[in-house]
Amino acid sequence: MTAENLHKIDTSKLDEIIAQFGGKKSNLIAILQKVQEVYRYLPEDAMIYIGTKMEGLSPATVFGVATFYAQFSLEPKGKFEIKVCDGTACHVRGSMPVLTAIKARLDLTDGKSTTNDGLFSLETVSCLGACGLAPVVMINDKVYPQMTSDAIKIVLDTLLKEEA
């Protein structure tokens, strides 16, 4: 997917999502989640469109909701979304070296959170609720327990090989 068509929004797709939730403004969070599933982030135009189209909302209100919740990203996310848990348990059991290893392997320097090829994006989260498996990393919907800097490198290498 090139950067250009990643940013172009398909309004009929948005209409479909809005309709799926009955066009109700109380369902805005669910609608935004669905949109984020499609685009892997919330494109600005999609937020404007939803805010214009749906009754009782405005673009500024939708933007407010989108920026309030950490689950929403305004930047394009990677095909693989890496979540490194940095809750107390994971932190004391070494989540930071794992994070450093990921950054080094994917060349994510200077606060960059998505790789140039759009394949990976990286964020830390506060707790994934799997403290017994600390330190935990999640990549999309898959949980990787008891990670070390060596183990995560193997995981990433495998994914990179599959994608190549």
Next chain:
Amino acid sequence: MADDKKTLFIEGKEVEFTDEPNLLEVIRKAGMNVPTFCYRPDLTSFGACRMCVVEVEYPNGRKMINSSCTMPPEAGIKVHLNTEATRRIRKTVLELLLANHDRKCLTCEKSGSCDLQKYAEEYGITNIRFPDKALESYLPVDDSSPSIVRDPNKCILCGACVRACTEFQGHSVLGFTNRGSKTLVQPMNGRPLAEVDCVNCGQCAAVCPTGALTIKNDTDKVWSEITNPNKTVVVQMAPATRVALGEMFGLEPGENTIRLMNAALRRLGFNYVFDTNFSADLTIVEEATEFLGRLQKGENLPLFTSCCPAWIRYLETQHPDMLHHLSSCKSPMSMLSPVLVDLVPKYFNVDRDNLVVVAVMPCTAKKYECKRPELGRDGRPDTDYVITTQELGKMIRTAGIDFKALEPEDNDSPFGEYTGAGTIFGASGGVAEAAVRTAYEFATGEDLNPVDIKEMRGTSNRSKTVELDIKGTKVVVRVVSTLKEAEKAIQEIKSGKANFHMLEVMACPGGCINGGGQPRSCDDSTIKGRRAEGLYKEDRELPLRKSHKNPSIQKLYNEFLEKPNSHKAHEMLHTVYEDRFSGSYKDV
């Protein structure tokens, strides 16, 4: 019924209460007060600022601290407004707000009328324990809008503007962004106000307690024109300004100060003082004729009034498919200006190039209206500058004029004469009432008696439907104020349920008397009603109360415009509207 009386105690004084929505209203009714930033009686209670906290003692002895703007009154409670605890809380709130605030108060537009400044003084905040806001955390000021300046560094996040935008105008141009200490109030993704669909109504600035949202100040430009000896500066003032300006000088809301205004404007250096009421009469003659024409042909009904620039912009940006409903009449301000530009040089022997037209308006959106290119000619606007009632008040103060002590003076003729129909334009329902008075007589050739159409009046009910009988023809008029109510009317039309023939819209709650450029009225819901009553009083007392009876208007048609809706009148007094949705940020 004495047994049903509910009372509570405020600072030991027994106070009766009935249906007050919250404790703060009961406190105010009892003649006392507590400080607040975020409570505005016409908006929902928000409980954001925590300044209005009071100590409440229940009959069972339990004590608690609560914000009085969100607490419903309860019988038998004892309320203490000023205790060690409430003082400490308020002082801490102030200190924390100031720690994060741009404290360059002396050069702030709001200096002298800022709530934060006022309470900091009242609570003796002389030292702030926290470090100053870091220079690198200052955000740029947005002065892109012709009407409003937004300075996020002075925002205290009370949310009054967001509520005003949502609850009055219904489309939330301003919203909260982010969370916690990073929270900001801004348009969509920080866009400049001029690039979003802000209608410039100024209600956000009217409810803002600090200098975060202020009216764009154009007084310096006006000063430089009136002090230039080569220029002839003429001024017109809107109906609503005369019943509010006095408030800035200790007069009561609703007190008609028009003759003091005339005097003050001349002392400031304006050469000729005319009156927008004159062109309100002109608007009515044109609009009533247009309305009757549409009624006869049955086309483009309901007719939408077109005096309110915020409403025009709303329709252009939100419902471009409805523009054909709008009356093609320019607003009274924009009708008078071309008349002045063409006729003042003739009547008063002034050179057009040296003629400057200034308008004093209750409205911030008029600053935007005067810049619309189609309302100017030969590359020059017909209205050169618009200043608000507030700005005029400031100019009078700057000049050291003792407003109340002025000797009353009359307007200049011929563009200063007006009827009662022109003056009620400033209140919601006034345009429709004035239009009906004239339309009735145009249609039937008979005198309308009584002249008053009281069902159209009132500032608290924001939507009224009035059925009239014009000699057997049923005419239904819908009168709304706020764009939220206008939107409901539009939806009725779109769904085919609308039964009305005319829709009068004023974007500010209660009409122009409560405009964004008027002196402060956000603490007291009754002010707008008193201002409106001031206009209706003038209407009752004027000898002529129907626009088409204005002798100066008749003279203008005889000598210049031929007849209502003539080709000449169309050229000068009518305008066109534009689809402003296409190509806007919303057109994705």
